[in-house]
Amino acid sequence: MPTSASPVLTNISFSPWEMFMNAGPVVRCVMVLLALASLLTWTVFFAKTVELVRVRLKLGRAERALEDAGTLDLGEEHTRGAGIAHALVMAAETERERSQDIPDDREGLKERIVLHLERLEAAEGRRLMRGTGLLATIGATSPFIGLFGTVWGIMTSFTGIAASKATSLAVVAPGIAEALLATALGLVAAIPAVIIYNHLARQSAACRAQVADLTSLVMRLVSRDLGRMQAQLESGQVVRLGVSRMAGE
Template sequence: MTDLAPIAFSPWEMFLNAGPVVRCVMTLLVVASVLTWTILIAKSVELQRVRVRLTKAEQALEQASTLELGAAGTRQSSIAHTLVMAAETERKRSADIPDDREGLKERIVLHLERLEAAEGRRLMRGTGVLATIGATSPFIGLFGTVWGIMTSFTGIAASKATSLAVVAPGIAEALLATALGLVAAIPAVVIYNHLARQTAMCRAQVADITALVMRLVSRDLGRMQALSASGQVVRLGAAQNAHTVAGE
């Protein structure tokens, strides 16, 4: 009685024995899985740095009493400094409009809302790839499985052999594509949801910073109105005394 050589069913052996189409599908899914974990590492580092900078910017704006001091304290955070400078720029452009306190605040809010939305889109950059991988990988793997089983049945019909030992290897190789599709899709969905939550936290911090900037703007406008009422000419962040002359 002769001993039959054992059939290798390791993933690598099945990959090598698969047809060219199934092999391309498996390669694509492996690349997608590697890309998923790469995005996780890169975005986690990026979001961690953003959270640290936003926290420092929040503390600086909480301690600042004027918009000018807020600009000086947020130089380490790009988005926070951008928001402060946007408010300052709008104030300068509206300097020739008298008695326009509410209009100025409205224009600053509109500008800050646009910057806040742009920052939210920037923070979400790259996560769309994860959503695509999570949605399409199972179907790509299923396509590889269907193609592999079709090829196996075609080979069985050509060889006229119906033994399970002949059918099993081809079906196992085809099913490996579905397994790889799930291996790529499940982490992609989990990682996408994780990064979406982290991004939402950063966007909430940006919204808080926007509110703090508007508080400084309102505070400076209040000072300007009070000093103007007392006969002083002022600018936001810095007051210049100009005593009025009686009778003129």
């Protein structure tokens, strides 16, 4: 029996492509789906990596600009075109303008600005994580999709064995190998997806920390302007945040 089976086995190709071509339609669809999932994973990885690198460089420049700014008005001027940094400064300036008719409301103004900045910070965090949910889905479902293809392929192989009434290794091995290829592809799609998702999540967290630093810098400028306003009021000057003029001018 071994001598008669060995020639048959030597004529069978077990390359991934041959196994894919010899697989049934259901298993083949599963393999194509997993290949597309793997392609999407690497596409998201390269796209998000480029995006996050650009964001971190822009945030770094904005942070240095706000460090050098002495007032909120100068911060607005220095961060033009800086994305979220300029949005944070503009939010503080907008709230400042809207609160001009409320006298002696320094703490209330700070609280309202903080609430607005926190909303912008949260929205930026969601934007940075956009697209990574697909990686989580691929990492969680790909092994099960591959397992479904394997189970279906094994069922088909057993059905063929029962129909041919042959139980030799030459009959069983090709179908089992084709079915197991689906599980292998599921792992190939899932493992990089999980690793890349964790990597991008760490990079996004670093960007969110930089945005939080920008928020603190904006609030420092607001507090500095409010302190100047208080000092100038006590010295008899009429002021607006960032701009001052002598009373009676």
